[in-house]
Amino acid sequence: MIRKIDHIGIAVKDLAATKEFYEKVLGLSVTEEEVVEDQKVKVAFIPTGDSEVELLESTTPDGPIAKYIEKNGEGIQHIAFKVDNLEEKLAQLKAAGVRLIDEKPRRGAGGAKIAFLHPKATYGTLVELCERD
Numbered sequence: 001m002i003r004k005i006d007h008i009g010i011a012v013k014d015l016a017a018t019k020e021f022y023e024k025v026l027g028l029s030v031t032e033e034e035v036v037e038d039q040k041v042k043v044a045f046i047p048t049g050d051s052e053v054e055l056l057e058s059t060t061p062d063g064p065i066a067k068y069i070e071k072n073g074e075g076i077q078h079i080a081f082k083v084d085n086l087e088e089k090l091a092q093l094k095a096a097g098v099r100l101i102d103e104k105p106r107r108g109a110g111g112a113k114i115a116f117l118h119p120k121a122t123y124g125t126l127v128e129l130c131e132r133d
């Protein structure tokens with residue numbers, strides 16, 4: 001079961017400068033910042049009501065965020081939905097023939113379990129599913 005939009009992932013070149021805009025200009029607050037080695041990103045989370053904005057800066061020139069920016073420039077890179085049971089949802093999608101990037105959950109920011117669906121299977125949007133407490 002999909003519960004809500006957990007976060008919107010935004011690819012940026014300069015996390016510090018982007019954070020400053022969101023905090024000083026928009027008046028929002030960054031609550032968590034961490035490096036997720038597995039995804040080659042440094043992330044900052046900004047709560048906005050029931051969902052969050054996730055700002056992502058690449059930690060390497062070959063990571064998915066660096067590649068996305070190279071091709072498309074900065075901007076929204078993915079949408080993440082919160083699910084109750086990620087393994088169950090992935091099994092259901094796989095059975096339905098949906099192209100999965102991750103067949104098994106990986107470790108995301110804040111210790112969440114995450115998995116991505118291929119944008120070619122979702123009509124053009126990179127979708128992340130995440131399970132967190």
Ligand SMILES: C[C@@H](C(=O)O)C(=O)SCCNC(=O)CCNC(=O)[C@H](O)C(C)(C)COP(=O)(O)OP(=O)(O)OC[C@H]1O[C@@H](n2cnc3c(N)ncnc32)[C@H](O)[C@@H]1OP(=O)(O)O
Nearest residue numbers: 009036039064065077078101108109114116119124125126
């Ligand atoms: C920390 C964590 C968390 O929340 O906890 C995160 O969010 S980590 C967030 C960062 N991590 C990730 O994104 C991991 C999952 N992403 C990936 O595995 C990759 O980025 C792929 C989505 C498979 C794309 O990689 P690939 O090297 O294949 O790039 P590519 O440029 O050849 O893309 C293949 C086709 O998909 C399209 N495509 C690529 N990235 C896209 C995106 N973000 N949104 C919509 N379409 C996209 C391209 O335009 C291309 O279409 P055409 O063929 O029509 O030109």
Ligand SMILES: [Co+2]
Nearest residue numbers: 009054080128
């Ligand atoms: Co994300």
